[in-house]
Amino acid sequence: MSGKYSRREILGHAARGTVLLGLGGTAAVLATKAHKTYAWVIDAEKCVNSKLGVLGVDVCELCASECVITMSAVRAVNEFSQCGRCYICPAYYKITSAVGPDGLPSEKVCPTDAIQRKAIGWIDPDDPANNFYDYTIDERLCNGCGRCVMECKEPAGLSSIRLEVRHNVCLDCNRCSIAQVCPEEAYDRREPVTT
Amino acid sequence: MRVLADSRVPLCAGRWRLGFLVFLFLVFCVAPQVVAQQIDYSRQAEVAPDEETIGEGYVTPEVQHPRSRSARRQLFDVALLALALALAAWLALKKRSRVGLVWLTVGCLAYFGFFREGCICPIGSIQNVTLALFDQAYAVPYFVIAIFILPLIAALFWGRVFCSGVCALGAIQELFCLKPLRVPPRIDRALGWLKWIYLAVAIYYAVLPAVDRDFVICRYDPFVGLFRFTGQAWLLILGAAFLVAGVFIGRPYCRWLCPYGALLSVCSRYAWRSFSITPDRELDCGLCADACPYGAIEERRAVRTSCFACGRCYRSCPVHRVEDSGGAAPNPNAGLPSVDRVAR
Numbered sequence: 001m002s003g004k005y006s007r008r009e010i011l012g013h014a015a016r017g018t019v020l021l022g023l024g025g026t027a028a029v030l031a032t033k034a035h036k037t038y039a040w041v042i043d044a045e046k047c048v049n050s051k052l053g054v055l056g057v058d059v060c061e062l063c064a065s066e067c068v069i070t071m072s073a074v075r076a077v078n079e080f081s082q083c084g085r086c087y088i089c090p091a092y093y094k095i096t097s098a099v100g101p102d103g104l105p106s107e108k109v110c111p112t113d114a115i116q117r118k119a120i121g122w123i124d125p126d127d128p129a130n131n132f133y134d135y136t137i138d139e140r141l142c143n144g145c146g147r148c149v150m151e152c153k154e155p156a157g158l159s160s161i162r163l164e165v166r167h168n169v170c171l172d173c174n175r176c177s178i179a180q181v182c183p184e185e186a187y188d189r190r191e192p193v194t195t
Numbered sequence: 196m197r198v199l200a201d202s203r204v205p206l207c208a209g210r211w212r213l214g215f216l217v218f219l220f221l222v223f224c225v226a227p228q229v230v231a232q233q234i235d236y237s238r239q240a241e242v243a244p245d246e247e248t249i250g251e252g253y254v255t256p257e258v259q260h261p262r263s264r265s266a267r268r269q270l271f272d273v274a275l276l277a278l279a280l281a282l283a284a285w286l287a288l289k290k291r292s293r294v295g296l297v298w299l300t301v302g303c304l305a306y307f308g309f310f311r312e313g314c315i316c317p318i319g320s321i322q323n324v325t326l327a328l329f330d331q332a333y334a335v336p337y338f339v340i341a342i343f344i345l346p347l348i349a350a351l352f353w354g355r356v357f358c359s360g361v362c363a364l365g366a367i368q369e370l371f372c373l374k375p376l377r378v379p380p381r382i383d384r385a386l387g388w389l390k391w392i393y394l395a396v397a398i399y400y401a402v403l404p405a406v407d408r409d410f411v412i413c414r415y416d417p418f419v420g421l422f423r424f425t426g427q428a429w430l431l432i433l434g435a436a437f438l439v440a441g442v443f444i445g446r447p448y449c450r451w452l453c454p455y456g457a458l459l460s461v462c463s464r465y466a467w468r469s470f471s472i473t474p475d476r477e478l479d480c481g482l483c484a485d486a487c488p489y490g491a492i493e494e495r496r497a498v499r500t501s502c503f504a505c506g507r508c509y510r511s512c513p514v515h516r517v518e519d520s521g522g523a524a525p526n527p528n529a530g531l532p533s534v535d536r537v538a539r
Contacts, residue, residue, distance in 0.1 A: 012465060012467075015464075015465040016351055016465045016467060019351055019461070019462055019465060020348070020351060023344055023347055023348065023351075026324070026328070026344075027340050027344050029328060030324065030327050030328070030334070030335055030340050031337065031340060033327070033334035034334060034335060034336055034337045034340060036334045037263070037264065037336065038333060038334060038335075038336075068312075068423065068425075075259075075261075077258060077259055077260075078258070078259075079258055080255045080256050080257075080258055081243060081255050081258075082243045083243055084238070084239060084240035084242075084243055084244070085240075085243070085244060085249070086238070086239040086240060087239060088234065088236065088239070090236065090238075095233065095234060095236040096233055097233070098232070098233065099232050099233065099234050103234075104234075105233070105234055120249055120251070120253055121249070121250070121251035121253065122251070129239075132244065132249045132253075134256065136256070136259075137259070139259060155238065156236070156238060157238065158238075158240070158242075158243055160243065164260075164261070165261075166261040167261055167264060168261045168262045168263060168264045168265060169261070171314060173314060173413070174319060174322065174323065174410035174413040175410050175413050175414055189333075189405075190332075192261075
């Protein structure tokens with residue numbers, strides 16, 4: 001063949017170009033929606049630990065035990081605007097435990113001591129029970145066991161605590177090991193609410 | 196009789212005393228629990244107090260939400276993948292160094308396999324990419340697109356350098372391929388169809404509606420359990436079985452089951468510059484064909500679509516052995532026209 005390229009080289013270039021075009025086209029189609037984040041999300045209304053009316057059920061700790069990450073990607077989160085900020089929080093204190101010398105229950109619910117209790121403002125020393133307390137969950141300690149979620153449920157609490165998947169920690173496995181064993185099928189893969 | 200009654204009395208009294216002591220002991224143990232009171236709990240608020248009720252300038256704190264995903268780590272992984280692919284291409288095609296490729300294999304196995312625990316891998320990304328193409332409601336992030344595309348583009352230019360040592364699953368099998376036997380070519384070709392079937396099955400299950408959807412590549416990945424040191428027992432045993440079999444039959448998963456390998460074989464077929472055995476730089480003696488564990492050398496030339504660029508052929512080449520030990524081998528093929536690609 002005359003000319004700079006042999007027929008074989010031209011065919012080779014053509015084939016390469018076609019495949020590259022195909023790959024590029026695929027990448028372009030995918031890139032149009034690649035800004036969205038998809039992650040595993042727990043539907044708090046389905047989660048057995050927060051479902052109203054499901055009393056007498058043992059706390060479900062699968063979110064803590066099943067995650068492939070050592071420290072589960074699930075955390076408990078307190079929705080402050082719905083929190084009662086009570087003196088004796090049933091999710092902080094184990095209300096069935098014996099009363100300590102200060103009149104408060106002696107045992108706590110959280111196994112990793114992740115809930116922090118802080119008084120809001122000035123405490124009247126004669127009437128501490130009529131004060132408000134903020135309950136914050138330390139993310140570095142919380143392992144997503146769900147006990148506080150269960151205790152905060154109606155009628156003991158106001159159901160302000162829920163379990164949430166930390167999608168910056170979550171590996172977004174195609175087969176989420178928690179999603180497969182969740183008894184209420186509360187896991188779904190969709191855009192997480194970040195606000 | 197009376198004597199007996201008399202003699203029975205002390206025994207009875209002893210038994211009663213013992214029983215009373217036991218009772219006291221039990222009461223002593225149980226009493227604290229029973230006597231210690233629980234609080235008389237009743238919910239303090241029926242409704243969450245608002246900021247005015249709390250007063251003192253209180254502002255409801257922000258609910259803790261997760262930070263967004265670390266783009267830096269994803270970028271780092273993609274950059275590392277690109278670097279590893281480029282390095283594999285250079286080591287295989289330019290430097291022709293088996294030692295370098297082995298070290299690259301070990302490094303990639305350590306990072307992508309054991310440290311990143313094998314996820315996200317380009318093999319599994321096929322399912323996500325397919326789903327994102329078919330399902331409006333699903334999208335993959337940029338770095339997954341990159342992880343899917345980069346090895347394919349590398350294959351278009353340099354052949355299957357991804358398989359060479361960058362793929363963690365391939366890397367672990369590569370290190371176990373110690374006493375390879377030759378598989379008859381017809382069986383090799385027949386088994387090679389399995390990966391296309393697996394690809395079709397994986398795509399089919401990935402695009403089913405959410406309730407039926409199953410990511411089968413992830414579910415039946417025999418090696419990810421070994422990277423994570425945990426998993427279903429049967430799958431771990433299967434992974435170990437693959438490795439043991441791999442000692443004698445080189446890289447069975449890569450050659451016959453890997454769905455991504457099917458895509459790579461298409462791309463590497465049109466590779467611009469791929470792994471080659473040439474009469475100029477080598478000897479055309481055919482010793483390499485025996486050294487190749489994967490049956491990728493035919494008629495003394497590398498078969499692009501199945502060559503994993505492992506470099507064993509170079510190690511067995513007399514020319515390279517002389518070169519590596521510092522000498523220069525005379526080339527009997529100098530001056531003859533060279534054909535460096537099998538016509539397929």
